[in-house]
Amino acid sequence: xxxxxxxxxxxxxVALAAGLAVATRLSAPAExxxxxxxxxxxxxxxxxxxxxxxxxxxxxxxxxxxxxxFFGFTHCPxxxxxxxxxxxTAQRExxxxxxxxxxxxxxxxxxxxxxxxxxxxxxxxxFGDGNLGVTGSLDELKKxxxxxxxxxxxxxxxxxxxxxxxxxxxxxxxxxxxxxALFSGPHVAANYVHDLPIxxxxx
Amino acid sequence: MRTGLTLLLVLVxxxxxxxxxxxxxxxxxxxxxxxxxxxxxxxxxxxxxSEETITITRVSSPQYSSVELxxxxxxxxxxxxxxxxxxxxxxxxxxxxxxxxxxxxxxxxTEVAADAVSLQFYDGxxxxxxxxxxxxxDSR
Numbered sequence: 001x002x003x004x005x006x007x008x009x010x011x012x013x014v015a016l017a018a019g020l021a022v023a024t025r026l027s028a029p030a031e032x033x034x035x036x037x038x039x040x041x042x043x044x045x046x047x048x049x050x051x052x053x054x055x056x057x058x059x060x061x062x063x064x065x066x067x068x069x070f071f072g073f074t075h076c077p078x079x080x081x082x083x084x085x086x087x088x089t090a091q092r093e094x095x096x097x098x099x100x101x102x103x104x105x106x107x108x109x110x111x112x113x114x115x116x117x118x119x120x121x122x123x124x125x126x127f128g129d130g131n132l133g134v135t136g137s138l139d140e141l142k143k144x145x146x147x148x149x150x151x152x153x154x155x156x157x158x159x160x161x162x163x164x165x166x167x168x169x170x171x172x173x174x175x176x177x178x179x180x181a182l183f184s185g186p187h188v189a190a191n192y193v194h195d196l197p198i199x200x201x202x203x
Numbered sequence: 204m205r206t207g208l209t210l211l212l213v214l215v216x217x218x219x220x221x222x223x224x225x226x227x228x229x230x231x232x233x234x235x236x237x238x239x240x241x242x243x244x245x246x247x248x249x250x251x252x253s254e255e256t257i258t259i260t261r262v263s264s265p266q267y268s269s270v271e272l273x274x275x276x277x278x279x280x281x282x283x284x285x286x287x288x289x290x291x292x293x294x295x296x297x298x299x300x301x302x303x304x305x306x307x308x309x310x311x312x313t314e315v316a317a318d319a320v321s322l323q324f325y326d327g328x329x330x331x332x333x334x335x336x337x338x339x340x341d342s343r
Contacts, residue, residue: 072282074237077244077309078275079282081237082302122238151281161310168282185277186303 030198034183034191037199041178045147049108049136052121057134059177066103066200067132067173068183068192071150073111073164074123080107081127083187087170088127090192099197103172108144109135110152110166148179172196174203224332225253226292226324230299231336233320236312243267245307245322247334249290250297259290261325268311270322275303 044059051057068087072080087105095102107124109115112135115123120133145152152166168185181199183191231247251257262270272287290305292298300306307322324332 074240075242076284077234077237077240077242078273078284078302078306079277081234081244119239123240126238155284163284165281165283168277168280184280185282 032181032195032198034188035172035181035195035199036184037181038179041174041176041180042147044173044177044179045143047140047143049134049140049144050117052117052125052133054117057132057136061132062173062175062177064175066101066175066196067106068103069106069108069171069173071108071110071145071152071166073109073166074115074119075111076163079168079185083168083170083185084124084127084131086187086189087192088131089189090196091128093189093193094196097193101200103196103200104130104132106132106134106173108141109133110141110145110150111154111164112136112138112141114160172199225251226257226332227252228332228334231322231334233309233322233336233338235338241311243309243312243320243338244302245270245309245320246300246302247307248297248299249292249324249332251292251294254294256294257292257331258326259292259324259331260288260327262307263323263325264309264320266313266320267309268313269309271308271310272305273308274305277303 044062046059049057051061070080070083070087072083074080084105084107091102091105105124105127107120109120115135117133117135120135122133124131124133144150148171150167150169150171152164155163155165157163170183170185170187171179172181172183174180180203181195183195227250229248229250231245233245234243236243249259259272262272264270272290274285274287276283276285287305290298298305309320318337319335320338321333321335323330324334
């Protein structure tokens with residue numbers, strides 16, 4: 001081979017290698033960076049809670065759509081609005097990027113003694129249309145939280161003034177009504193924007 | 204997210220002989236009470252320009268029946284809110300009250316949709332600082 005031919009061969013080889021590298025990188029499956037996708041999805045248990053209008057919310061309510069579920073309470077001026085704002089921001093950014101389907105945002109009250117259907121409905125509506133606020137009896141709530149490993153504990157306080165400690169995680173429920181993935185707090189909108197399309201695409 | 208407006212503040216000097224207030228507030232945000240809810244959160248940065256630690260034991264506001272010092276923490280996956288007895292700001296440092304951490308919890312507004320909220324910070328009976336801020340709409 002002449003030096004010129006060797007040169008051409010080397011250039012071609014380098015170009016080929018570079019092309020392969022790019023192709024490999026593009027086709028590599030993208031991984032969620034914040035969400036923990038459960039190795040096996042867990043079906044939601046049977047339970048009966050209420051939405052803002054007093055209609056039943058059950059396992060069936062979660063079928064045929066993706067849901068981001070947060071357990072909190074309305075008498076919570078800091079973490080709960082912060083989390084709902086984060087989820088609403090993520091949802092808005094996903095919508096702007098043309099993502100379909102979009103998950104609905106669900107707040108389930110761990111303080112049903114104070115959170116009436118109307119109150120929880122007003123609260124979630126503040127963060128956008130289509131959000132679902134859920135409350136109901138403590139017994140029905142317990143069925144759901146025990147099955148999902150959600151912790152909550154009312155703290156001592158004066159009369160109506162008390163706080164409720166609660167799991168900070170956001171749960172992703174898939175369209176089969178199964179607990180599919182978990183986002184641990186603190187919550188960052190960019191993580192949801194990155195991870196949700198990947199998780200939903202792989203479903 | 205919350206709009207990060209820096210608000211115009213009216214600072215009433217601390218009760219030292221100096222004309223410069225020892226405790227200075229900046230980036231004050233008072234959220235609008237959520238619909239149907241009688242509570243707001245207050246966030247701000249407090250700077251201690253003095254040579255001694257400043258302790259805040261109490262905050263009050265004419266526009267709210269009660270103001271408490273609170274801290275949100277996420278501890279082992281559990282979100283907890285705790286009432287703080289005091290906030291100590293060492294000499295020459297600042298403390299930021301921000302979403303997801305230390306904050307003021309303002310409860311039971313005394314008037315509907317107050318345009319301005321005034322906050323008084325005390326160490327015991329001593330008034331340290333008065334801050335006035337407009338109330339911000341929570342962003343959606």
